[in-house]
Amino acid sequence: xxxxxxxxxxxxxxxxxxxxxxxxxxxxxxxxxxxxxxxxxxxxxxxxxxxxxxxxxxxxxxxxxxxxxxxxxxxxxxxxxxxxxxxxxxxxxxxxxxxxxxxxxxxxxxxxxxxxxxxxxxxxxxxxxxxxxxxxxxxxxxxxxxxxxxxxxxxxxxxxxxxxxxxxxxxxxxxxxxxxxxxxxxxxxxxxxxxxxxxxxxxxxxxxxxxxxxxxxxxxxxxxxxxxxxxxxxxxxxxxxxxxxxxxxxxxxxxxxxxxxxxxxxxxxxxxxxxxxxxxxxxxxxxxxxxxxx
Numbered sequence: 001x002x003x004x005x006x007x008x009x010x011x012x013x014x015x016x017x018x019x020x021x022x023x024x025x026x027x028x029x030x031x032x033x034x035x036x037x038x039x040x041x042x043x044x045x046x047x048x049x050x051x052x053x054x055x056x057x058x059x060x061x062x063x064x065x066x067x068x069x070x071x072x073x074x075x076x077x078x079x080x081x082x083x084x085x086x087x088x089x090x091x092x093x094x095x096x097x098x099x100x101x102x103x104x105x106x107x108x109x110x111x112x113x114x115x116x117x118x119x120x121x122x123x124x125x126x127x128x129x130x131x132x133x134x135x136x137x138x139x140x141x142x143x144x145x146x147x148x149x150x151x152x153x154x155x156x157x158x159x160x161x162x163x164x165x166x167x168x169x170x171x172x173x174x175x176x177x178x179x180x181x182x183x184x185x186x187x188x189x190x191x192x193x194x195x196x197x198x199x200x201x202x203x204x205x206x207x208x209x210x211x212x213x214x215x216x217x218x219x220x221x222x223x224x225x226x227x228x229x230x231x232x233x234x235x236x237x238x239x240x241x242x243x244x245x246x247x248x249x250x251x252x253x254x255x256x257x258x259x260x261x262x263x264x265x266x267x268x269x270x271x272x273x274x275x276x277x278x279x280x281x282x283x284x285x286x287x288x289x290x291x292x293x294x
Contacts, residue, residue: 001051001052001053001054001056001077002031002049002050002051002077002078002079002080002082002083003049003050003051003052003058003061003075003076003077003078004047004048004049004075004076004077004078004082004113005047005048005049005050005061005065005073005074005075005076006045006046006047006072006073006074006141006142007045007046007048007065007070007071007072007073007074008043008044008045008046008070008071008072009043009044009046009069009070009071010043010069011043011044015069016033016046018068018069019065019068019069019070021068022064022067022068023050023064023068026052026056026064027052027053028050028051028052028056028061028064029050029051029052030048030049030050031049031050031051031083032048032049032082032083033046033047033048033049034046034047034048034086036144036145036146036147037146043071045142045144046070048065049078049082049083058075058076058077061075062075074140074141076140076141078113082113089111090111090150093107093108093110093111093154094154094157097154097157097158097161098157098161100258101158101161101162101261101262102257102258102259102260102261102262103256103258104130104135104154104155104158104261105135105137105255105261105273105275105280106255106256106275107154108128108135108137108151108154108155109137109275111154112126112137112139112143112147112151113139113141114126114137114138114139114275123138123139123140124138124139124140124141124142124143125137125138126138126143126147126148126151128151128152128154128155129155129159130155130158130159130162130261130265131159131162131163131265132264132265132268132269132270132271133261133264133265133270133271133272133273133282134270134271134272134273135155135261135273135274136272136273136274136275137275138274162261162262162265178193178194179193180192180193180198180224180227180229181193182232182233182236184236184240187202187203187240187244188200188201188202188203188237188240189201189233189236189237189240191220191224191229191232191233193224198220198221198223198224198229199218199219199220199221199224199229199230199233200217200218200219200233201216201217201218201233201234201236201237202216202217202218202237203215203216203237203240203241203244203246204216204217210248212246212247212248213246213247213248213249213250213283214241214244214246214248214249214250215249215250215251215252216234216237216241216249216250216251218230218233218234218237218251220233225259226259228266230259230263231262231263231266231267232267234251234263234264234267234269235267235268235269237249238267238269238284238286238289239289239290241286242286242289242290246286247285247286247287248283248284248285248286249283249284249286250281250282250283250284251281251282251284252279252280252281253279253280253281253282254278254279254280255275255278255279255280257280260273260280260282261273264282264284269284269289270284270285270288271283271284272284
């Protein structure tokens with residue numbers, strides 16, 4: 001069975017040799033090791049992938065590493081994917097976000113082995129900015145300063161790519177002579193072409209648990225997507241929500257939805273993106289949004 005182990009070890013000669021000897025005596029094989037340097041003094045963070053017999057559980061793995069001098073040990077089961085070459089993973093992640101910048105939340109979560117859903121226990125959060133959008137990934141193991149620097153570099157790459165996409169698409173028109181009109185209803189905004197609804201952003205009923213938050217259900221007909229309609233609907237429904245007293249707009253969608261981040265950025269709004277399991281949520285504060293005219 002494979003275990004991904006994070007621990008702090010004293011930064012002195014022979015420490016890793018002692019850990020290797022302890023593991024060898026216990027019949028545990030060190031399959032991979034990655035060192036994250038800390039400050040000039042003090043411990044360093046080491047990540048190991050250990051292969052152990054099925055008879056060793058989390059407590060036994062933790063005790064083994066503690067016995068070798070490890071501190072703040074976190075041991076979690078993992079798969080063979082944990083053995084992938086790390087530089088290769090970063091190159092592949094960069095290629096993925098260049099090809100599809102909106103996949104950044106999913107790519108960065110997988111890159112840093114962030115747990116899909118850690119609401120049930122303690123977690124560390126890494127927050128990255130892409131334009132005015134804040135992307136959060138969470139996991140039980142603390143992020144090291146090195147990982148945070150890598151995350152910032154990846155976010156800067158996405159910002160550059162999205163910036164070029166927005167510049168290139170600034171002059172895109174719907175074409176074919178079609179004209180899209182937008183109509184604000186009591187709790188929804190519709191996009192219409194020749195009186196046919198091709199998109200709608202609808203505010204869901206107020207939740208008693210969060211009265212200041214209004215969740216929005218946004219949908220654009222597949223044949224009218226990638227034409228800026230979703231961006232306009234999101235902006236208009238945010239202003240509508242602001243007018244009726246909401247403090248925050250909440251968007252829920254699939255974790256693999258590639259349109260969310262560009263839509264929020266293009267709408268010129270600040271947001272906070274979080275992934276949990278198969279769901280991606282975006283929270284947009286409305287205090288700086290100008291209310292929709294009545």
